[in-house]
Amino acid sequence: MEPLVKHRGIAALLPRINVDTDQIIPKQFMKRTEKSGYGKYLFSNWKYREDGSLDPDFELNREAFKGASILVAGDNFGCGSSREHAPWAISDHGFKVIISTSFADIFFSNCFKNGLLPVTVSAEALKSLSDEIEASPGVSFDVDVENQELITPGGTVIRYGLDPFRKESLMKGMDDIDWTLKHADKIYGFEEKLRMTTPWLWKGYGIKPL
Amino acid sequence: MGRNMYEKIWDAHVIHEKNGQTPIIYVDRHLMHEVTSPQAFSGLREKSRKVRRPDFCLATMDHVVPTKDRDKPISDAVAKKQVETLAANCEEFGVRCFDMTSEKQGVIHVIAPEQGFVHPGMIVVCGDSHTATHGAFGSLAFGIGTSEVEHVMATQSLQQKRSKTMGVTFQGKLPSGVSAKDLALALIGRIGTAGGTGYVMEFAGDTVRDLSMEGRMTLCNMAIEAGARAGMVAPDEKTEAYLKGRDFAPQGREFDQAAAYWKTFTSDEDAAFDKELVIRADEIVPQVTWGTSPEQVTDVTGCVPHPDKQGSDEARKACENALAYMGLEPGTPVVDISIDYVFIGSCTNGRIEDFREAAAMICGGKVHPNVTAIVVPGSGLVKKQAEEEGLHKIFLAAGFEWREPGCSMCLAMNDDVLQPGQRCASTSNRNFEGRQGQGGRTHLVSPAMAAAAAIAGKFTDIR
Numbered sequence: 001m002e003p004l005v006k007h008r009g010i011a012a013l014l015p016r017i018n019v020d021t022d023q024i025i026p027k028q029f030m031k032r033t034e035k036s037g038y039g040k041y042l043f044s045n046w047k048y049r050e051d052g053s054l055d056p057d058f059e060l061n062r063e064a065f066k067g068a069s070i071l072v073a074g075d076n077f078g079c080g081s082s083r084e085h086a087p088w089a090i091s092d093h094g095f096k097v098i099i100s101t102s103f104a105d106i107f108f109s110n111c112f113k114n115g116l117l118p119v120t121v122s123a124e125a126l127k128s129l130s131d132e133i134e135a136s137p138g139v140s141f142d143v144d145v146e147n148q149e150l151i152t153p154g155g156t157v158i159r160y161g162l163d164p165f166r167k168e169s170l171m172k173g174m175d176d177i178d179w180t181l182k183h184a185d186k187i188y189g190f191e192e193k194l195r196m197t198t199p200w201l202w203k204g205y206g207i208k209p210l
Numbered sequence: 211m212g213r214n215m216y217e218k219i220w221d222a223h224v225i226h227e228k229n230g231q232t233p234i235i236y237v238d239r240h241l242m243h244e245v246t247s248p249q250a251f252s253g254l255r256e257k258s259r260k261v262r263r264p265d266f267c268l269a270t271m272d273h274v275v276p277t278k279d280r281d282k283p284i285s286d287a288v289a290k291k292q293v294e295t296l297a298a299n300c301e302e303f304g305v306r307c308f309d310m311t312s313e314k315q316g317v318i319h320v321i322a323p324e325q326g327f328v329h330p331g332m333i334v335v336c337g338d339s340h341t342a343t344h345g346a347f348g349s350l351a352f353g354i355g356t357s358e359v360e361h362v363m364a365t366q367s368l369q370q371k372r373s374k375t376m377g378v379t380f381q382g383k384l385p386s387g388v389s390a391k392d393l394a395l396a397l398i399g400r401i402g403t404a405g406g407t408g409y410v411m412e413f414a415g416d417t418v419r420d421l422s423m424e425g426r427m428t429l430c431n432m433a434i435e436a437g438a439r440a441g442m443v444a445p446d447e448k449t450e451a452y453l454k455g456r457d458f459a460p461q462g463r464e465f466d467q468a469a470a471y472w473k474t475f476t477s478d479e480d481a482a483f484d485k486e487l488v489i490r491a492d493e494i495v496p497q498v499t500w501g502t503s504p505e506q507v508t509d510v511t512g513c514v515p516h517p518d519k520q521g522s523d524e525a526r527k528a529c530e531n532a533l534a535y536m537g538l539e540p541g542t543p544v545v546d547i548s549i550d551y552v553f554i555g556s557c558t559n560g561r562i563e564d565f566r567e568a569a570a571m572i573c574g575g576k577v578h579p580n581v582t583a584i585v586v587p588g589s590g591l592v593k594k595q596a597e598e599e600g601l602h603k604i605f606l607a608a609g610f611e612w613r614e615p616g617c618s619m620c621l622a623m624n625d626d627v628l629q630p631g632q633r634c635a636s637t638s639n640r641n642f643e644g645r646q647g648q649g650g651r652t653h654l655v656s657p658a659m660a661a662a663a664a665i666a667g668k669f670t671d672i673r
Contacts, residue, residue, distance in 0.1 A: 017524045022642040031288040033248035045644045076404035082339040082353035105439045113357035165232045190225045200460035
């Protein structure tokens with residue numbers, strides 16, 4: 001996973017609430033067995049009209065948002081299914097940061113597994129960021145992971161919360177499995193203990209260290 | 211101070227916990243399907259890793275499988291590859307898989323309970339948000355992403371932050387014609403789809419105690435639609451009776467030993483929750499969603515709302531968008547909404563009790579000439595039991611189609627797809643735009659409401 005320490009990029013505004021993972025990556029693109037190449041399907045049902053042309057009414061199709069890497073969206077972003085195809089598509093499309101007033105739990109956690117930073121801000125802050133984008137479409141924001149700050153050219157500075165472990169993981173591009181395997185002996189020890197508590201689940205199964 | 215059920219299960223599964231680090235918890239059950247597992251298996255293969263506990267895993271094909279012409283190969287080449295990939299992966303890594311030739315195949319959240327695979331006190335995960343279903347057994351069950359699927363495969367554990375807890379108490383006797391589905395929809399209508407974000411919900415109260423295991427599964431299944439990662443119900447004698455004798459339940463003396471252990475996970479009398487909510491179940495009437503989010507729901511006696519009456523600008527805009535997509539006018543009574551399609555099935559309502567309730571509404575009636583109605587059993591065993599009870603004959607005689615098990619039109623990844631503009635009364639869990647087919651319009655209802663709508667050609671108050 002690529003580390004994310006500092007990022008500067010165009011902020012695109014998607015002023016919709018309850019954006020669900022079915023919209024982020026419609027199910028017709030989930031039959032693939034690969035992990036990459038989902039970017040072109042991002043928001044596919046909203047992005048295109050029936051004849052396959054770009055829908056000019058879809059907010060992210062605005063010319064000013066071309067090449068955007070920061071997505072600013074309404075409340076409860078990423079609700080619905082657990083599909084990691086959603087952050088895969090967002091990331092593959094070129095986004096690095098998503099800003100909203102709240103995120104659905106599974107989506108939020110999936111973002112970090114893919115080097116994507118979800119930033120939760122207050123309703124007032126979201127309004128101020130949205131206003132700034134509307135006032136100067138194509139504006140770029142700065143996101144500083146280490147200092148947990150979001151800075152706009154309009155002078156807004158937002159300090160956001162970030163779990164210290166997730167922050168470290170994001171900044172170093174850490175691999176979760178590698179990290180957990182550092183505690184392999186603890187997992188094995190735990191299983192040894194469990195075998196005593198719930199023997200009916202462990203019959204005929206010899207456990208070995210990881 | 212006592213502990214609640216979530217806290218007890220959590221505490222019993224913490225492997226590693228250190229300040230400033232995400233805790234590592236142990237996973238007892240890992241369920242898999244064809245859509246969210248292939249990339250995880252590939253990840254294992256790239257690093258030459260094994261599945262740590264193949265005996266703790268159960269896999270099946272459900273999302274993309276066809277529900278008719280099962281004797282023929284799958285016509286969609288990409289779907290076919292996904293199904294074959296799961297079979298090959300399970301073979302290679304030693305994971306038990308009920309494939310399309312097995313009568314135990316079906317929707318993963320229907321077959322795992324049916325096999326007695328999930329027990330109280332367990333932590334259960336699956337790359338699927340409706341894993342919440344299994345909380346009905348007093349387990350902590352939640353959906354995970356594919357990276358986490360790989361993590362669980364490799365380490366039998368998960369890095370997970372502790373959730374907040376919400377106690378949701380339903381009080382009073384469910385009125386006739388009102389089911390667990392209506393409880394869930396009414397709850398979501400009240401707190402919204404983000405109302406439970408950050409929480410795990412424990413459902414309690416006399417209404418919940420009176421629900422069958424099937425009803426509890428429906429309720430817990432929809433917890434995710436309220437934003438909660440998991441829903442759970444304390445195990446009791448119904449839970450034990452359901453599990454007893456099933457293939458993966460402990461047998462004989464061990465069952466009693468296990469049952470005693472399961473009881474230790476119920477919330478203490480003096481346990482506290484971060485948030486508590488009490489809902490009068492005896493005041494709930496059948497629910498129908500009118501929009502494109504499960505929170506856009508109203509009583510069957512109600513009307514499609516007016517965007518101007520929504521609380522915020524954002525809600526007004528969401529309401530306008532939803533009405534435009536759904537092709538509905540504000541003020542239209544719900545019972546005046548005509549439908550084209552009926553889908554009875556899914557991990558929410560694809561169990562035997564759901565089919566009994568739906569069949570009971572038919573009473574010799576016929577599916578309305580303007581309506582296509584399909585019934586899709588949640589599993590091969592549900593199908594078999596329904597046929598033993600003669601339910602399929604009731605559906606077929608009324609003009610419903612009786613299909614093979616799978617997720618089917620809940621998310622329309624197979625051939626069961628709405629055409630643009632078609633309106634469906636569906637027993638599934640999500641009414642998102644395009645969920646049942648691009649341009650398709652979904653109204654979420656209970657199985658009895660769906661069956662009644664199939665006959666009437668529009669929504670009716672079944673009470």
